[in-house]
Amino acid sequence: MLILQNTSYLHENKNMLFKNISFTINKQDKTALVGNNGVGKSTLLKIIAGELKPFSGQLIQNSKAYFVPQLYGQFNEFTIAEALQIKEKLNALQEILEGIVTEENLEILNDDWSIEDRCREALLHWQLADLDWNQKMNTLSGGQKTKVFLAGIMIHQPDLVLLDEPSNHLDFAGRELLYDFIQNTSSTVLLVSHDRTLLNCLNKVLEMTQNGIAAYGGNYDFYSEQKKIENNALENDLQSKEKALRKAKEKERETIERQQKLDARGKKKQEKSGVARIMMNTMRNKAENSTSKVKDVHAEKISGITDDLRELRSSISSFDQMKFGFNNSSFHKGKxxxxxxxxxxxxxxxxxxxxxxxxxxxxxxxxxxxxxxxxxxxxxxxxxxxxxxxxxxxxxxxxxxxxxxxxxxxxxxxxxxxxxxxxxxxxxxxxxxxxxxxxxxxxxxxxxxxxxxxxxxxxxxxxxxxxxxxxxxxxxxxxxxxxxxxxxxxxxxxxxxxxxxxxxxxxxxxxxxxxxxxxxxxxxxxxx
Incomplete structure (x- = not known):
């Protein structure tokens, strides 16, 4: 089980990336973490992996997570065995098999006598059988680096697996292996990805926004349908608010016009009845204050509706505006x-x-x-x-x-x-x-x-x-x-x-x- 409670992260420049993130992932859940670029998905994975410390909040997990990162530049000078943190175990096993049975070697191996067999099987499964454990990571392609870390899952056999965009550099064959792993693993999985085929292999979606985390049961297609329903509701709310704003402005105009007419009639009556000038000034001030109060009441109402509209509009995408807009008249199809x-x-x-x-x-x-x-x-x-x-x-x-x-x-x-x-x-x-x-x-x-x-x-x-x-x-x-x-x-x-x-x-x-x-x-x- 993995539990995050009121977790926040503060950048070194003191800007808050996210705050008060809370969610629970149960054993053997397969969960997608989705959200717009820059919202903090990768940072959250690194916090769970222990690579970053949160600013505040609590992280509870039953076992250490295995993390497949999105970028591998930090491992370029490592050998494959060093990057997967298995070099010492492999060396200890080799020395024991050669007769060097020291207490140190036995402690390092920790009764993991199948480590070499798992390594061989993992490389074979992930189509890396021709690689050598002492080969430097910087000699590998992006796809091979990803497969090395995916092979590490089979080697370490963790209870919790964290994956950050694992399909980015994989070809079609590599992706099929990844999809198969996700569907059949008994490990708990939390992954960040934009690969919709991969996301549909999962049974839960966590949507991360600036407002926190929202949980959806089901795969990505189910989540998409729910978002469509929510967006339709947003559109209806937007139309309703726009209508309310028009009515509020019309009501304001009518009320002010009516108040001004009443004030004008009152002034004429006062002039005809010969009211003293000082009393006239007092009455005029009262009329102006009354009109001002009417304006303030309506302005407050209009301002509130306008703020709601602005928030609603910011929640609705502007995809239809973002097009090339090229003049296509010069294209001659079929040439x-x-x-x-x-x-x-x-x-x-x-x-x-x-x-x-x-x-x-x-x-x-x-x-x-x-x-x-x-x-x-x-x-x-x-x-x-x-x-x-x-x-x-x-x-x-x-x-x-x-x-x-x-x-x-x-x-x-x-x-x-x-x-x-x-x-x-x-x-x-x-x-x-x-x-x-x-x-x-x-x-x-x-x-x-x-x-x-x-x-x-x-x-x-x-x-x-x-x-x-x-x-x-x-x-x-x-x-x-x-x-x-x-x-x-x-x-x-x-x-x-x-x-x-x-x-x-x-x-x-x-x-x-x-x-x-x-x-x-x-x-x-x-x-x-």
Missing amino acids: VIFKAANINYKYNHHSIWKENLSFEIVSGDRLVIKGLNGSGKTTLITIILQKLHPTEGNVHSAIKKTIYIDQDYSLLDNRLKIYEQAESFNDTGLEEHEIKMRLSRFLFSQKDWDKPCNALSGGERMRLMLCCLTISNEAPEVIILDEPTNNLDIQNIEILTAAINEYEGTLIVVSHDMNFLDSIHINKNILL
């Missing part, structure tokens, strides 16, 4: 824009593909390039971009403008601030206020404009990139997306999906996210 005839590429005199590739890309295609890690997907993209020439075969390209969007959104210049970045794409002569309006449409308010690009989260970088492309407004014939959802939360994946579905040009995608590929209507694939 062959790229043709490859028996191409291949050699690294160190070895061809990357067993068989030469021949294919055509037609204007309007929505194409996915599939393949295992190391199958040459990036090489093929580089050839399509005409930054690399095949060592065998020929290519013909009629593509004039391509936009290449990688998972780090490196189209953006980290040296620039947000407004400067937007201005650098202004090749259509937009006025300053127009650029700022577009930034606001993509959820960058005035307080964000001087923020440096290198401080942005994955979702913020994606939204700024979309905004910059709308400012440029010169439609590319081809957009290439290379694992574009890896660093995005689900909300930002939906924003990206909506923008892509509005684009009418040719789309080439490298992704292992099947839900994303389905949602952008892929109609052709190249399998490497």
Whole structure:
């Protein structure tokens, strides 16, 4: 069992990331932790894993957690055995088998005589049988590093497993192994992910927001349906509040007009009846005070409704505003824009593909390039971009403008601030206020404009990139997306999906996210 009670975390800069988080996870629960980028999901996992200390609150857990992190840079100089904290046990077992049966070796091994067998089985299961325990982590691909830590689960056999975006770098085969593990493990699982197939393998969802944690029984699809019901209720509340605001303003106008008419009639009667000037002034002051009180009562009511409206509007997404907005009139669907005839590429005199590739890309295609890690997907993209020439075969390209969007959104210049970045794409002569309006449409308010690009989260970088492309407004014939959802939360994946579905040009995608590929209507694939 895992219990968090009123847990808060304070950044080193004294900003509170989250406060008073409370939830319970029972034994063998399989729970997703979802929420927008920056809300503190990874930090919360690190607190449970013991890597960070909370500012306040209480953490109760029956056993030590095993943590699969999202980033592995801190392990680059470690061997695989060191990264998994099994080097000493393996060395102790080896020495005991060689006859060096010391008290120290027996204490380190702690009767774990099957450690070597579990290690061998784990590497075999996760398709890592060709790796050596003394191999440095920095020699491995992103997918291999993830599989190493997933193999560690089989080796350590923990009761509680924490996973932070575990499918990010896995190919299709690796993801299938992960899904199978999640469905069949007897361990308690808490994971952060945007992979909807993975999230549907779980039986509970915790939604983390700035207001705390909300629990939903069921998998991610069930959670999505519940959120739709909640959002529909929000929309109804919004319409009701807007109607109430209109009525309140109308009531205020009518009441003030009526009060002013009464005051005017009273004044005329007083003048006719010859009331003394001092008494007239007193009566006028009373009338003004009465009108002022009426205004204050209505202003307070209108202010309250306006505050409620502002809060409701902030809870409702603005996906429909976040689109490329390109002029698509230059696209001629059906035209062959790229043709490859028996191409291949050699690294160190070895061809990357067993068989030469021949294919055509037609204007309007929505194409996915599939393949295992190391199958040459990036090489093929580089050839399509005409930054690399095949060592065998020929290519013909009629593509004039391509936009290449990688998972780090490196189209953006980290040296620039947000407004400067937007201005650098202004090749259509937009006025300053127009650029700022577009930034606001993509959820960058005035307080964000001087923020440096290198401080942005994955979702913020994606939204700024979309905004910059709308400012440029010169439609590319081809957009290439290379694992574009890896660093995005689900909300930002939906924003990206909506923008892509509005684009009418040719789309080439490298992704292992099947839900994303389905949602952008892929109609052709190249399998490497």
